[in-house]
Amino acid sequence: MKYPNSILKLIDELKRFPGIGEKTAQRLALFVVNKMESEHVESLSEALLMTKSAITFCPICGTFMEESCPICDNPNRNQKTIMVVESISDLIIIENGENYHGLYHVLGGTIDFTKGIEPQDLNIDSLLKRVAKVDEIILALNGAVDGQLTSSYIQELLKEKTVKVTKIAHGIPVGGDLSYADQRTLAIALENRITLKE
Ligand SMILES: [Zn+2]
Missing domain, CATH: 1.10.8.420 (RecR Domain 1)
Incomplete structure (x- = not known):
C-alpha cells in the first residue's frame, strides 16, 4: 500500500x-x-x-530581529566594541554567557576556498563601514584554518584604520569552534583576548 x-x-x-x-x-x-x-x-x-x-535580519549587524534589533538598538550595550562572529548561533552562545555587552557583526560564514566561499560572499564590507564608530573590534572566529584565514584577512583590511583589533584567546583545541566551548572557557577566552593591533 x-x-x-x-x-x-x-x-x-x-x-x-x-x-x-x-x-x-x-x-x-x-x-x-x-x-x-x-x-x-x-x-x-x-x-x-x-x-x-x-523574523528579518538586522541590516547593521546581521542578527535576527523582529521590529528592532535586540543588540544594535539596545542603548544599554557598549556601542564602542564590535565582536565579529561567524554565525548567529555563535552570537547566541556568547550572549548566553552574559560576559559580553558590546555589539556584534555576523559574517555569515568564514573564507573557505575549498568550499568556494570567498571574502565577497561574507558581510565584510558592511563591517568596514562600521569601524569608524567604534574603539575595538574583537575577532571571535573558530581556531581552524578557515577561521584563522578569515581573521587574518580582516586584520589586514583593518591595518590602516584607527581601531584596536583583538582576538579571543581560544583555550580550546585548534579546529574546535565556539559551540564546543563551555561558558567558563569562553569567558576566559574573552578576558584574555590577544591584542593584534592597538
Ligand atoms: Zn543589529
Missing part, C-alpha cells in the same frame, strides 16, 4: 529539514496523523508561518 497523497506531501516537506531523511520523515508524518492533537498541529503550523514572516 502507498501512503495517501497528503501524507506523501508531508513527508516530502519534512525532508527539507537538515538531518531528516526518508525514514525519519515517515515516522514524523505518521506521528502527526496518529498521535498529534489537532490543536498542536495548528499551533505548529502557526509557529512556522509566524517565525518566517516576523
Whole structure:
C-alpha cells in the first residue's frame, strides 16, 4: 500500500529539514496523523508561518530581529566594541554567557576556498563601514584554518584604520569552534583576548 497523497506531501516537506531523511520523515508524518492533537498541529503550523514572516535580519549587524534589533538598538550595550562572529548561533552562545555587552557583526560564514566561499560572499564590507564608530573590534572566529584565514584577512583590511583589533584567546583545541566551548572557557577566552593591533 502507498501512503495517501497528503501524507506523501508531508513527508516530502519534512525532508527539507537538515538531518531528516526518508525514514525519519515517515515516522514524523505518521506521528502527526496518529498521535498529534489537532490543536498542536495548528499551533505548529502557526509557529512556522509566524517565525518566517516576523523574523528579518538586522541590516547593521546581521542578527535576527523582529521590529528592532535586540543588540544594535539596545542603548544599554557598549556601542564602542564590535565582536565579529561567524554565525548567529555563535552570537547566541556568547550572549548566553552574559560576559559580553558590546555589539556584534555576523559574517555569515568564514573564507573557505575549498568550499568556494570567498571574502565577497561574507558581510565584510558592511563591517568596514562600521569601524569608524567604534574603539575595538574583537575577532571571535573558530581556531581552524578557515577561521584563522578569515581573521587574518580582516586584520589586514583593518591595518590602516584607527581601531584596536583583538582576538579571543581560544583555550580550546585548534579546529574546535565556539559551540564546543563551555561558558567558563569562553569567558576566559574573552578576558584574555590577544591584542593584534592597538
Ligand atoms: Zn543589529
